[in-house]
Amino acid sequence: MWNFANKHQEEWLHIEGDYLNKHYYFHSFVYRHLAIFAWTKKIQKEMIFLDTTIAGKEDLEFVKFLNVFPRMFCDLTFLEGLNADGNKTDDHFFRNEFDLLADSLITATGVKSFSEYLDEIKTIAPKINRLFLFFDSLSPKEERKRWDRLHFFHLTVLMFLNSYGYDFQVTNDEKLKTVLTKPKKSNHLDNYFNFLNEYQLTENKQIKNLKKIAKKLPTT
Secondary structure, three states: OHHHHHHHHHOOOOOOOOOOOOOHHHHHHHHHHHHHHHHHHHHHHHOOOOOOOOOOHHHHHHHHHHHHHHHOOOOOHHHHOOOOOOOOOOOOOOHHHHHHHHHHOEOOOOEOOHHHHHHOHHHHHHHHHHHHHHHOOOOOOOOOOHHHHHHHHHHHHHHHHHHHOOHHHOOOHHHHHHHHHOOOOOOOHHHHHHHHHHOOOOOOHHHHHHHHHHHOOOOO
């Protein structure tokens, strides 16, 4: 996503349905996002039951982050509004449909590597065609809201890593400001924080800080 913010004008995601041939940028872009979905699903399935009566705040927030990741691609109203047409899936996914995408990478011992993904692309492609369609020609310049979903997902992953990752994975305030504004500032930031509030994540220390940074951004 850092690279995409700088190189989106090169239109390397514009492959117009040519999904079975070698397009390194497109396929690595799709794979890396799909791998997050796969690891998220695998962790959720293998997680030991969490007793909320004794779990700490950080434990509960960890679970909430995992639940929010896929919902950012499935929840319609947080970007489209309450009057959105739920039968259209151009820019979002049905929850059960999205849940199946990760299975194409999950193995008994982990998640398939990028090379395995490429080797098996003819078998995997039909299973994740909707994901290909979502990423194909995606651009921050378009009127569709695909980029906004991806942008907010990126921010949420950064907040997750700032909360639970290694010290070298932390994104500082100056870089967060860059993510929020490059290549553009989303018009749906308030909706994003309202969405996180529904999952009781706005009390997370890192998200509180992100919200504070966002409030200081220019209005235009």
